[in-house]
Amino acid sequence: MRRGELRARDLVESCLGRTASLDGVLGCFLTLDGDRALERAALIDEELARARRQSAGVGETGAHPSAPAARPDPSAGGHGILAGIPYACKDNMCTRGVTTTCGSRILEGYVPPYDATVVEQLTGTGAILLGKTNMDEFAMGSSGENSAFFPTRNPHDTTRVPGGSSSGSAAAVAAGLVPFALGSDTGGSVRQPASFCGVVGFKPTYGRVSRYGLVAFASSLDQIGPLTLTVADCALVMEVMAGHDPRDATSAQVPVPQYTAVLGRDVRGLRLGVPREYMGEGIEPGVREAVRAALGALADLGCAVEECSLPHTDYALAVYYLVAPAEASSNLARYDGVRYGLRVEGGDITAMYSRTRRRGFGPEVRRRIMLGTYALSAGYYDAYYLKAQKVRTLVRRDFEQAFARYDLLVAPTSPTVAFRLGERTDDPLSMYMADVCTIPVNLAGIPAISIPCGQSEGLPVGLQIMGPPFAEGLILQAAWAFEQATGGAPWRQEVTP
């Protein structure tokens, strides 16, 4: 695009065209912002053309072309490293002037007056927002069926779920509707749908990417992450989004390495631990097989692969289903019909509150609010919430101890491949199992990626690589090496819904 071989306008038009033909079936987008995307693309094309004319002039005087900036300049716009690249954003990130619903009736038609920090960062480097993607309501769900509006379908098999809750983002990338998309990961919501849809999904260290503007589900677990086709794209988007944000008090003040620069580095000698708790019962044989094969490939690359143990893994699911609903019950209290979004009138203020919330929230959200309210209630706090936090510390310590011996941990992303739509909707507990391999990572706040590593039943299987806090670079390095060694992922081209 910099060289003028491809115009941003053409790229946006092609994405919009593909979306127009496929999204009726897939249900990836809740809101398309095509007109504004085209306008922005035209502006960026102009800017790029002007920059080319100028640098051509400079070239004649003998100056050498400058190397691309190491860090994106937020004010660069057309000159930024993502100039002219369209993307989609999960509908729980605030976008100024563009509807943001969190997949919920309670926020239907809500238009935020401000941009999330990540959206600002992407806009600053020239990326073009194409639209907002479908999701499980308030990011609660693992199948994409909990959206209040319509379900999203898996591009590999439209009778199957795409995984959740970043369902629309994962499916949109897998179906080639956009080059990349943003998701949010509270218990696996980027990695698990990435695994189901056969794309790359990354959950950074807690605090690595600003949460400002991400509509909170469970504040201590939420983290924004990219969904991309390749590890290199993932590194590029991470480079743009990572870093300290003064508007987020939990944002880490840790320097951001140039992730794209670490990709080619050798992985020989890396010590990889494979927690046995992630490979046992409950993991589908086809998934286990694909992951075993991937471990073999990593060993062939010169990594030392060894079985290890994270003994408190069994408690992670229970801890998560206390901590996340507790935080959610408080975070979601603001949706009461007083200031914005849905309002259902009642005789008095209390009736208005409860009618609004009953009508506005779907069953899964209501279930978790009640669970969380109960866990925080006087008399139960110590037994549930406080106890859960203590066990959470044990889960975190498991990882600390493992990372004292291993550089990275490797495991399946999901115990299964994509299941059929409706298959688990009446059984919340079996649905909760879909995140069993990803949840401990959120409890510990560490980074992890899911990359395609093979197939089972003709559907993609995801490999999860976990690292110690702020080891994003190392994870990307290993993921890239694996991706290269396995020749990319041929099953991705098969996507034709």
Add this chain to the structure above:
Amino acid sequence: MSELSGGGRESGVPAGWEAVIGLEVHVELATASKMFCPCPTRFGAPPNGQVCPVCLGLPGVLPVPNRQAVELAVKAALALNCRVATYSKFDRKNYFYPDMPKNYQISQYDLPLAGDGYLEIPAAEGSRKIRIRRLHLEEDTGKSMHAADDIVTARYSLVDFNRAGIPLAEIVSEPDLSTPEEARLYLEKLKAIMQYCGVSDCRMEEGSLRCDINVSVRRPGERAGTRTEVKNVNSFRAVERALAYEIWRQVQLLEAGGEVEQETRHWDEGAGRTRTLRTKEYAHDYRYFPDPDLPPLVLDPTWIEEVRRSLPELPDARRERYVRELGLPPYDAAVITASRGLAEFFEEAVSAYPQPKAVSNWVMGEVRRYLNEHGLEPEDIPVRPGHLAELLRMVERGTINTRVAKQVFGVMCETGRPAAEIVREKGLEQVSDEAFIDRAVEEAVAGNPAVVADYRKGKEKALGFLVGQVMKATRGKANPQMVNRLLRDRLGPPGPA
């Protein structure tokens, strides 16, 4: 804080009973911006004129603590002899309320910023320590205005969020107070200390100092009875009255064989009584839990010591200094130092006119009278201290007499102009022209033969009347000493003794 308790004065507690009183005081911190966002905190802005996504609690926003608020709260804590915690945290207090944007309030629960302090109030035998249990930071809520008497019958309500997110320090005393008067003395002292440290302007009429009262009664030697809470009592006078009423009400109930119910009551200033706001059955379960958006507040002990060193001289120290160094009577020193505004005015005036007692007389008399008559705070004295000093110098030099000086002071207050200008313009200079005064004396003697006769009969008082006549004739400008001397000269010694 003029009269001390005891000595047979009506204490507000019926004979045979004791009251146990604790106060919870909310002090608005004098920060430039709100507790968790950059919005300004000016009083009197148009409704919702000082709001942003953060203090409106819009979806996706995050709080970032205000350093200045933390520093002011630490100052307040140190000035109240509290232990400041090097590790405290922010918690969410969850409850639904239409003027609370997030439906939870960020406060500090089990680990407050500071505690274990005290302040001293004047008592019959010198002073008495009132212990401070805790001091913590929290954010204020917005303000509802109902189109009726209350929220239930209102056809509609409007909410102003300008106050939402204003930083507050909540200061909770131990139940060490035993009379309404002590409660007032405590509040007055607290206010003075807060003002001295620049922690708060403590303008009660603007709500920057608010008080909740906890009170119970008992027979001497018995355990404290059931207590009630009286909310939002917002003037010193109201605190005294509300307490006296509530103590009387509880004693009446108990003496009639009834029981005091544990409940929250409201002080109705107009009716001069408290009434039930909510009973124990409706007590909230606030479901406190640590705010996951805010990391713990970790303070460096050396920084705390720096803040301690930066504390200004506090009221007690200043009072003692006035007695010791300026030779002020303890009573004067106590009255003047009770308010930072008054003390500062006094000190500046003394530095320009180094006669402390003369200045004190004026501050305690004319200055306070003017403030009381116009309902002004000491910070709002409309006269500059230097101008008062000039006025006093004019009295000392004999340019004007004290009577005229008081008139001039009134004009100075109204116009803010310097004394000399007013005196010159109105021709108020004291007249010491002997011939001119003697003419007036002659006229007074000639015109009042009966009074002169009384004087000659030995009625010394009659002389005062004649002085008055002369002053009247000279429009108050005559030198009083000269008038006296000339009158005596003319009348001779008072009559045959």
